[in-house]
Amino acid sequence: MRLSTRHILSINDLTKKDVLTILATASSFKEISERPIKKVPTLRGRTVINCFFEDSTRTRLSFELAEKRLSADSSNISKSGSAMANKGETLLDTVRNIEAMRPDILVIRHSVAGAPAQAAGATRARIINAGDGMHEHPTQALLDLMTINDVKGRMKGLKVGIVGDILHSRVARSDMLLFKKMGLEVTVAGPPTLIPFGVEEAFGVRVASDVRDVLPELDVLMLLRVQRERLGEHFFPSAREYARYFGICADDLKSAKEDLAIMHPGPVNRGVEIAADVADGPRSVILGQVTCGVAVRMAVLYLLLGETHSE
Amino acid sequence: MAETKGKPLLGEREMEAEITRIAREIVSDGTENVALLGILTRGVPLAEWIARKVESIQHRPMDVGSLDINLYRDDLSEVSEQPIVKPTEIPFAIDGKGIVLIDDVLYTGRTIRAAMDAIIDFGRPRFVRLAVVIDRGWRELPVQADYVGRRIKTTADQNVKVMVKPIDDRNEVWVRKQK
Numbered sequence: 001m002r003l004s005t006r007h008i009l010s011i012n013d014l015t016k017k018d019v020l021t022i023l024a025t026a027s028s029f030k031e032i033s034e035r036p037i038k039k040v041p042t043l044r045g046r047t048v049i050n051c052f053f054e055d056s057t058r059t060r061l062s063f064e065l066a067e068k069r070l071s072a073d074s075s076n077i078s079k080s081g082s083a084m085a086n087k088g089e090t091l092l093d094t095v096r097n098i099e100a101m102r103p104d105i106l107v108i109r110h111s112v113a114g115a116p117a118q119a120a121g122a123t124r125a126r127i128i129n130a131g132d133g134m135h136e137h138p139t140q141a142l143l144d145l146m147t148i149n150d151v152k153g154r155m156k157g158l159k160v161g162i163v164g165d166i167l168h169s170r171v172a173r174s175d176m177l178l179f180k181k182m183g184l185e186v187t188v189a190g191p192p193t194l195i196p197f198g199v200e201e202a203f204g205v206r207v208a209s210d211v212r213d214v215l216p217e218l219d220v221l222m223l224l225r226v227q228r229e230r231l232g233e234h235f236f237p238s239a240r241e242y243a244r245y246f247g248i249c250a251d252d253l254k255s256a257k258e259d260l261a262i263m264h265p266g267p268v269n270r271g272v273e274i275a276a277d278v279a280d281g282p283r284s285v286i287l288g289q290v291t292c293g294v295a296v297r298m299a300v301l302y303l304l305l306g307e308t309h310s311e
Numbered sequence: 312m313a314e315t316k317g318k319p320l321l322g323e324r325e326m327e328a329e330i331t332r333i334a335r336e337i338v339s340d341g342t343e344n345v346a347l348l349g350i351l352t353r354g355v356p357l358a359e360w361i362a363r364k365v366e367s368i369q370h371r372p373m374d375v376g377s378l379d380i381n382l383y384r385d386d387l388s389e390v391s392e393q394p395i396v397k398p399t400e401i402p403f404a405i406d407g408k409g410i411v412l413i414d415d416v417l418y419t420g421r422t423i424r425a426a427m428d429a430i431i432d433f434g435r436p437r438f439v440r441l442a443v444v445i446d447r448g449w450r451e452l453p454v455q456a457d458y459v460g461r462r463i464k465t466t467a468d469q470n471v472k473v474m475v476k477p478i479d480d481r482n483e484v485w486v487r488k489q490k
Contacts, residue, residue, distance in 0.1 A: 002393045021395075028379065028396040037432045040382040070382075303393060 003303050007127040009117045010136050011177040019182060023146050025299035026292065032069055033294055043072035046305055048105045049098055051077045052130070053091075056109055058266055058290065059130050059140070063107050066297035072104075072305075091115055092122050099123040104305055108132070126304045134168050140265055141174035143296040145182060147289045148220055151261045156183035163211045163246060164224030164273055165194045165235075171265045172224055176203040187214050190224075190246055193235040211246070216255045222263045223248055223273045239272050249275035253283070261285045321461065321484035326444070329460035330357070333442050334364030336458050337411060344437070345409035346374035350426055351397050354378075356475045357444065358413040376401035378412075383425035405434030411458075415473035417443040420454030445484060447471045 003021065005013040014022075032040055048067045052060050060076070067074040077098075091110070098106065099122065107128045108116040113135035120127040131137040149155050160179055166172045166188045179186050180203060188199060189211035200207055208214045215221070226242055236242050253260065262274075262284045270276045279286060321329065337345075342365060349358030355377045362373045378401070381394040412426055427439060442458035447465040465471060465486065472485045 025396050028398045031398050031400075032382075035433065040432070041428070042382040042384075302396070 006304075007116075007120050007129075008138050008300060008304070009120060009127060009129045011138050011141055011174050011181065014138075014178075014181075016181060019142070019145070019178070022142055022296065022299050022303060023149060025303060026142075026146055026295040027150075029069075029298040029302070030291070030295040032298070033291070038069050039071060040069065041071045042302060043067070043070040043305055046072045046105070047101075047103045048072045048074045048107065048301065049077065049103045049125075050074060050107045050130075051094075051098070052107075052109045053077075053079050053115075054109050054111045054131070055079060056131065058293075059109065059137075062290070062293040063128075063130060063297050065294050066301055069294070070298055070301060072301065091119060095119045095122045099125065105301060128300060128304070131170055133170065134173075135170055136174045136177075137170040137265075138174050138178075139293070139297055139300060140171050141178040142300070143289055143293040144171075144175055144222065144263060144265070145178055146292040146296055147263065147285055148184075148261065150288065150292065151285055152219060152259075158184045158219040159187070159217055160184050160220040160222060161187045161189065161208075161211055161214060161218045162222045162224065163189045163248070165227055166190055166199065166224075167194045167196050167235075168227055169224050172222075173203075175222065176205055180204050187211075187218070189214070191236045191242070211248075212252060212255070215252065215260075216257070218256065218260060220261045220263060221248065221256070222265075225265065225267060226269055226272050239269075243272050247271070247273050247275065248278055250277045250281065253278065253281075256283075259283075263289060265289070319483040319485050320463070321444075323482050326460075326482045326484060329444060330360050331364055333444075333458045333460060334361050334368060337361065337442065338365055338368050340440075341409075342369065342371070342373060344407070345411060346376065346403050347411050347413055348376045348378050348401065348426075348430070350412060350414045350422060351377055351379045351399075353415040353473055353475050353478060354413045356478055357415060357473075360475070361413060361442065374403045376403065378426055378429055380422055380425040380429055383428045385421060385425065399429070401433055405430060405436050407435070407437050409438050409440070410436045411440045411442055413442050415444050415475070416471050417441070417446040417454070417456050417459075418449055418471075420450045420452035423454045424452050444473050445471050 003018045004015050050063055103125045105126045107130050108119055109130040110132050113133035115132050116127050116129040129138055162172050176186055186205040187208050188205050189208040260283055264286045268279050347358040347362050349355035358375050362375045365373050379397045379399045381396050440457040443456045444460040446456055446459045446462045468489050470487050470489045474481055474483045
């Protein structure tokens with residue numbers, strides 16, 4: 001079994017069969033994280049470089065643990081500690097330098113959309129996009145889908161609501177692409193200034209002006225983080241007003257299905273997009289997403305490096 | 312001897328007899344604190360089959376688990392297709408337990424080496440023994456089985472196929488020239 005793609009830059013790179021292979025492999029890898037010794041020798045001698053040119057704690061940790069649990073040798077480049085990233089060197093020169101050290105996989109997070117795709121042209125290594133600007137975050141979408149499949153036992157026909165900053169969110173973009181590809185129905189909601197023009201046609205999703213209108217029919221509710229660093233004060237008046245109109249609290253969920261699953265890609269702004277009693281409530285599968293994250297990243301590393309082996 | 316045309320090396324009755332004999336040998340060596348661990352894929356129904364036989368002999372159930380060895384293979388660089396990884400399920404503690412590994416065919420020994428590496432990641436067993444339906448020779452590592460259904464001489468261009476329910480529709484062993 002192998003993936004149809006050399007790199008994971010976008011959900012568009014993956015066929016339905018690729019997605020099912022990744023999810024099946026990730027399910028098996030989940031068991032490794034439950035063992036007393038959480039390590040297998042599968043990728044011994046393979047080198048993975050995590051190039052995080054934009055801050056991230058959980059995604060980087062998730063990739064690092066995935067690499068270590070498969071026994072790959074991993075190294076990190078971070079924005080703050082990296083001479084390469086701070087001395088005016090271009091991304092391509094950085095990638096060419098890393099290429100000269102013969103890595104097998106580069107995991108790239110960058111604030112510029114398309115940076116991982118650009119890097120893919122400058123190296124023989126496989127590239128995994130770990131979030132590029134407002135573009136995509138494919139492994140996050142895969143772990144979201146895995147969580148949904150784990151909780152619901154199916155994917156096709158499920159109704160998913162995504163609430164928040166759809167405009168700037170790479171998670172929302174990858175989620176919309178992946179969920180639609182796998183037959184889920186998606187409704188997006190948020191402040192009108194943060195819903196991209198033409199999103200219905202571009203992604204085949206429905207737009208609701210108020211998520212509460214569609215809440216009773218939803219199987220999954222994904223609440224996006226209010227990205228204060230990207231928003232400034234141009235899109236809505238205040239966090240308090242956002243919380244009042246778009247934040248979800250326990251009272252809002254009275255009309256929802258009993259088994260509605262609440263998701264959030266983290267980090268959570270408690271009291272803004274999600275109330276504490278919802279984040280910690282019985283419907284929340286937020287920590288399940290984190291667990292699935294390590295398994296999905298192990299699966300992606302394994303499947304991409306397997307292709308390297310077979311050449 | 313092994314090349315057959317239109318006739319299996321072992322049919323349903325012969326296979327049943329070999330499984331029964333393996334179960335008896337395991338019982339005679341003692342099953343106190345001993346568990347069976349089937350190597351995915353066909354080792355698992357074989358382990359369950361042997362466990363049923365053991366139970367019918369001594370009226371006491373045996374623990375059975377399944378082990379995926381793909382993550383421990385030393386030949387990932389040589390396989391053309393990435394193996395599909397399946398879940399390992401070991402519903403008992405390995406520490407201090409006697410483990411009988413169950414597989415369909417013993418060939419190069421590399422699968423068994425990988426299986427032993429995998430077991431040791433789960434704990435420290437009291438001992439590890441090996442039961443196989445067919446030992447076809449051609450070892451590349453110093454591995455031997457403790458319980459063997461049939462030992463056969465094969466040529467390198469032959470393929471030994473153990474069929475076992477419910478994965479296959481019948482219980483048979485075939486030896487054929489590789490296509």
